[in-house]
Amino acid sequence: xxxxxxxxxxxxxxxxGGQEFWAIATSPIALSAYEVTFVTALxxxxxxxxxxxxxxxxxxxxxFPGRRIIDAAVDIPFALPTSVAGLALATVYNxxxxxxxxxxxxxxxxxxxxxxxxxxxxxxxxxxxxxxxxPILTEMxxxxxxxxxxxxxxxxxxFWRVVLPPLMPGILTGVALGFSRAVGExxxxxxxxxxxxxxxxxxxxxxxxxxxxxxxxxxxxIGAVLLLISLVLLFxxxxxxxxxxxxxx
Amino acid sequence: xxxxxxxxxxxxxxxxxxxxxxxxxxxxxxxxxxxxxLIAIAVGYLSLVLFIPAINVFAQAFGHGFGPFLSNLTxxxxxxAVKLTLIVAxxxxxxxxxxxxxxxWLLARKQFRGRAFIISILDVPFSVSxxxxxxxxxxxxxxxxxxxxxxxxxxxxxxxALPGIVLAxxxxxxxxxxxxxxxxxxxxxxxxxEAASTLGANGWQTFWHVTxxxxxxxxxxxxxxxxxxxxxxxxxxxxxxxxxxxxxxxxPLFVEQxxxxxxxxxxxxxxxxxxxxxxxTLVLKEFLERKTRIKTATDEE
Numbered sequence: 001x002x003x004x005x006x007x008x009x010x011x012x013x014x015x016x017g018g019q020e021f022w023a024i025a026t027s028p029i030a031l032s033a034y035e036v037t038f039v040t041a042l043x044x045x046x047x048x049x050x051x052x053x054x055x056x057x058x059x060x061x062x063x064f065p066g067r068r069i070i071d072a073a074v075d076i077p078f079a080l081p082t083s084v085a086g087l088a089l090a091t092v093y094n095x096x097x098x099x100x101x102x103x104x105x106x107x108x109x110x111x112x113x114x115x116x117x118x119x120x121x122x123x124x125x126x127x128x129x130x131x132x133x134x135p136i137l138t139e140m141x142x143x144x145x146x147x148x149x150x151x152x153x154x155x156x157x158x159f160w161r162v163v164l165p166p167l168m169p170g171i172l173t174g175v176a177l178g179f180s181r182a183v184g185e186x187x188x189x190x191x192x193x194x195x196x197x198x199x200x201x202x203x204x205x206x207x208x209x210x211x212x213x214x215x216x217x218x219x220x221x222i223g224a225v226l227l228l229i230s231l232v233l234l235f236x237x238x239x240x241x242x243x244x245x246x247x248x249x
Numbered sequence: 250x251x252x253x254x255x256x257x258x259x260x261x262x263x264x265x266x267x268x269x270x271x272x273x274x275x276x277x278x279x280x281x282x283x284x285x286x287l288i289a290i291a292v293g294y295l296s297l298v299l300f301i302p303a304i305n306v307f308a309q310a311f312g313h314g315f316g317p318f319l320s321n322l323t324x325x326x327x328x329x330a331v332k333l334t335l336i337v338a339x340x341x342x343x344x345x346x347x348x349x350x351x352x353x354w355l356l357a358r359k360q361f362r363g364r365a366f367i368i369s370i371l372d373v374p375f376s377v378s379x380x381x382x383x384x385x386x387x388x389x390x391x392x393x394x395x396x397x398x399x400x401x402x403x404x405x406x407x408x409x410a411l412p413g414i415v416l417a418x419x420x421x422x423x424x425x426x427x428x429x430x431x432x433x434x435x436x437x438x439x440x441x442x443e444a445a446s447t448l449g450a451n452g453w454q455t456f457w458h459v460t461x462x463x464x465x466x467x468x469x470x471x472x473x474x475x476x477x478x479x480x481x482x483x484x485x486x487x488x489x490x491x492x493x494x495x496x497x498x499x500x501p502l503f504v505e506q507x508x509x510x511x512x513x514x515x516x517x518x519x520x521x522x523x524x525x526x527x528x529x530t531l532v533l534k535e536f537l538e539r540k541t542r543i544k545t546a547t548d549e550e
Binding site (some may be wrong): 085091203235 | 283295297298299305373378379383386388391393394395485486487499500503516523534535
């Protein structure tokens with residue numbers, strides 16, 4: 001169930017032959033699709049790294065009305081089908097939507113562009129950083145911070161030197177998980193992009209389009225490239241988590 | 250080696266005995282405007298990216314009252330999509346629960362060659378793109394796939410039919426149960442099970458009376474996540490289903506199709522239904538998380 005499909009993809013891709021494989025994997029459309037996918041996903045993951053850490057901090061440290069509900073609602077992207085997420089974003093952020101209409105007079109078009117893809121990636125990778133950082137913050141001793149303050153460190157110094165370092169493995173794990181998820185995302189991104197090659201076409205959508213056109217060899221090669229990248233990311237995430245566990249003991 | 254793509258069930262308990270922020274000693278006292286500002290930024294960001302779009306789905310679906318919503322719910326193609334989604338979940342969830350339990354038990358209790366390798370590739374379905382997952386199924390069971398000629402010879406239809414949708418869904422939901430059960434099994438240890446079998450319980454009795462009560466909340470958590478994903482999977486299913494209206498169209502595919510054909514009312518009715526499913530999932534999840542929290546809290550005492 002697990003090994004067979006993975007092997008099928010890799011061996012079928014391997015039988016394509018080195019030269020042809022390389023030609024397909026580095027065709028201009030594929031290269032631009034990788035660029036759109038990876039650069040946008042990285043941007044979304046890093047942005048979520050910053051705001052996700054902030055959200056985790058606020059949810060763990062502060063008491064405010066609605067905190068519990070907001071905390072539970074952070075998991076929406078895990079529970080909501082991706083096509084619904086895509087539909088929701090396309091409606092809110094299009095020219096006539098609740099948010100899109102606000103910026104439309106400024107000439108800013110949020111949907112059916114790379115910005116749209118970025119917003120979708122932000123949404124689906126949002127919970128990862130929050131959920132990786134939250135447990136560390138909950139367990140963190142506040143005495144150390146207080147010691148730092150009483151020794152005369154400023155708030156900013158305390159944050160950079162005392163609070164942030166133990167959070168780092170969690171933040172990076174969350175960023176890597178979010179990045180990995182954003183790179184593979186299809187359901188929400190396909191609905192918010194115009195899916196035009198070399199404009200906002202992402203790699204998973206490219207694979208899908210090639211399958212629709214019965215271009216199996218092309219789909220297989222690019223699918224294999226994506227699979228290999230996922231495997232590398234999986235390995236990286238395992239390393240990051242091992243690093244995080246070292247902090248525990 | 251726990252690559253949790255979903256949050257693990259037993260989040261550590263909040264320090265309930267901690268003092269409220271206002272009662273802290275002077276140097277620890279956060280300035281009020283810093284606190285309010287940070288809360289505002291965080292909640293604002295979450296609202297912009299997450300909450301407003303989610304609320305918008307319901308606003309669009311119920312904006313003109315319940316009448317249009319209900320009339321959309323009775324469309325035949327819509328009802329077929331609901332039926333197919335339920336069938337897929339009813340097949341996939343039990344199979345993957347059973348598999349997940351077996352896998353978790355093997356990985357937590359037995360030492361064997363390749364164990365580390367299996368643990369590390371268990372997460373492949375989570376990390377790979379759903380489209381690539383669907384592609385793998387095509388390469389195995391499609392006309393030119395590994396089993397293609399066999400299936401054609403025996404007149405078995407997998408692609409663009411229910412078996413293909415089930416296979417794709419089973420693949421993407423494979424790790425959930427095992428991922429949630431392995432840590433619980435490891436924490437519980439094998440002592441109780443060994444004691445039971447020493448006292449003469451057979452394997453089935455040991456599992457039913459000793460192992461299962463220990464792992465039940467983790468197991469239910471895994472089943473819940475499996476079900477949510479099985480009913481909501483879009484990418485992988487859309488590759489293998491062919492999206493034949495009223496035949497191989499699941500509810501998430503219906504949402505996309507209706508939206509693309511400018512039938513936004515139907516799209517939002519279906520989306521709201523899936524949104525309700527997500528809501529129920531989140532409530533149950535919260536409930537199960539609280540259960541595991543109470544359990545770990547009492548264990549620690």
